[in-house]
Amino acid sequence: MTTRTGPSRRRVLALAAGGLASPPLFQAFIPEAAAQATPVAGGRLTWAYVLRPPSLDPNVWSGGNDTVVMRQIFDPLIWSPRPGEFAPGLASAWTISLDGRVYRFELRRDVTFHDGTPFTAEAVKLTFDRIADPVTRSLLTGAIGPFESATVIDPHTVEIRLHRPWGTFLSNLSSVALSPGSPEAIRRLGAGFAQAPVGTGPFMFERWVGNDLHLRRNPSYRWAPQAIAHAGPAHLEELVIREVPEATTRMNALRTGEVNFTHFPVLSQVETLERAGFGVARMPQPGFSWSFPMNITRSPTDDVRVRHAILHAISREQIVRTVLFGQMQVAQGPLTAATFGFDPSIANMYPFNQQRAAALLDEAGWRLPAGGRVRQRNGAPLRLEMIMFDVGTNKAVTELAQAMLQQIGFDAQLSVTNYPAFAARVTAADYNLAQMRWSALDPDQVIPTMFSSGQVTGGGQFNRTRIANESLDARIAEGGASTDPALRRRIYAEIQREAMQQGWIAPIYDDTWFWLRQQQIQGLQYDLEGRPLFYKAWVGRA
């Protein structure tokens, strides 16, 4: 076994990650003025939250927003302050066996759960065993990957054994999903743990009032990671998460001061609010960009020239400007610019160019009949089946793209359904253009699913290009197994380049999350996925 303690490993990976165009973590986004002010203890932060979390059990449920709430209640074993870089959390040090299959964690000895239960190796073992147990109905079996077993070595040492080496294990460990909950509370509450969670984090569950969640600061908290640069309990006395499903109402409640923090804004109002003095933090999401994967097994998108024509025919800039009010960034490839391993050299491979698109279609034999608007080849019209499910701005984005494709002679048909109907058509490969977006810290959490053949044959819903290629599968597997950042970066760069050269997807925009606050809320920090940490936040004078 090689011994790599947290800090030294961190240094090594920090060098490897140098020059990365990702947002630094734990950066207080509030500038000078706030940084000079002294934090005030006490006070309440009220957050207008989009939808009551159905569950707050991090080992079972992973709704994208809800993990933000769980993040305040639970601590991970290790933190990831920068992509590919790891720092001690509840685990003070760890070693990885030479074959990459056995991880041994030394745990902190001074940690207790909110209910007073001491944090021990038993709790870590329970976390893994619970996710693996079908009775738990956990949706996070992906997060433990090739997990084999967890063994308690002594009360403060635990060993996790994997079936095979797995490069993103540490990255997954730093997510909320594998954060331990109190074994005592889990035993006592059963499924009710999801409504009254007990973790080790800086905020404790207090109660539900209607659909509003009340959290209180954990007075005995003193195990924050070094990168956060604060010791002891949180500044805020209370964190109230009020359910406000309607976006306009969230904006109005922020305006009147009934809440002092919110998310998922009305995009057209973001600039106005910013000008009116409200703080706006824009957090580009790591993961898979919002894009149209193209089905390469079905005519006409089985022809690479048609796919290139589609890429040239869609003006991403116009979509971002009109539908998204210029609030998101244009996407360049499968990975968003904020993701580890994003390759900037693929930028602008397909600038908006209708003449070029038309020429490509002509070349592929799809010609405009005299006086017609739909191209034909041997009498058959150039039909394009677009499928989507209606959430957020999906529909507006897709409809605009549809209009752009019709302009150069596609008979583009759009089918708008709910997700299950959409998934059924994906599984049946009955479409030309689908849609995809996924938030994830590491390319290995998306690339294998979006481009590996296993997802096509296994009835998967995520490989929407339907590409099934052995050499690509091998490279994806190599990237997934490796713990060498430089090698992984090279492999993912190759895959990104190939995806764009082959026109497997038409990327549209990089998703961004917005966090809006009143001016007097200060000291907010954001984790690697751009989700807020309220640990150091405080309420200043208005």
Place this chain on the structure above:
Amino acid sequence: MLRYTLWRVVWVMPVLFGVSVAVFLMLHVLPADPLQVMLVQTSSGQVPTAQGTEQLLAQLRSELGLDQPLYVQFGRFLWDVLTGSLGQSYRSQEPVSRMLAAQYPYTVRLALSGLACAIVLGLGFGILAGLKPGSWVDRVSMLLASIGISAPIFWLGLMLIWLFAVTWELLPVLGTGSAAALILPAVTLGLPGAAIIARLTRQNLAATFKEDFITTARAKGLPGRIILLKHALPNVMLPVLTIVGLQFGNLMTGTVIVETVFSRPGIGRMGVNAILQSDYPVVQGFALVIAATYVVANLVVDLAYTRIDPRIRYD
């Protein structure tokens, strides 16, 4: 009267059974797989491999009993209804009965306040207008009523928030937390009903004032107040009461929108979310409770007829 009431209460049972069967079948006809919805809801973090996804789906399916034949699933659902637990939510794994019990009071409070607003505003404007048909009071009232009937409720809600909460800062934007917070949601919910009641009251009142017995009362020298309260209004109230009964159903459905716009808890919104997420047990429980409420409200209205109009008797 007592027999009639008992008979009506007994009838509630087959109605609820019918509703259960209908909702159960509708849910299973929909092309929605609750588990696939659950999977994509996460849309972040580690994606399971295809094989992993299949395993996970199969596991969940058998844990939730979704791999059983329909009649077995329906039998299980009936058993859950009879034992009062109504099953467990697929997503939160909470007992549905507990979820409904937590949300129902909010909806009832909102619906009753909305109804009160509808009756007070509707009768008030209706009487004012009906007393002097053709006057400017009448015209303004009826114009307002037309707006109230035609404006969509979510738009009304947003406009009221914008005026009273954001511009004048008189009332809160969010619909919970204080007594004042209930005012805007209740008015929003009550306005369409108020408009209908106002028009009906005005129409009936104006017509009643032309009747002979009113002329007689006037000839006897009775004061206008007595003529209105003792002679005219009781005749106007009967059709109004019918409308109020019908309106209560509309109010229960209207709460879904008002709960969303004003961020209030409530079973309406819980039900809609459950439908979108194909959380079958929650949808079934929600439908049962709404149906039961509707039936009970109708019963109350029917019994109230006998109080207002002695000519009506149920034997």
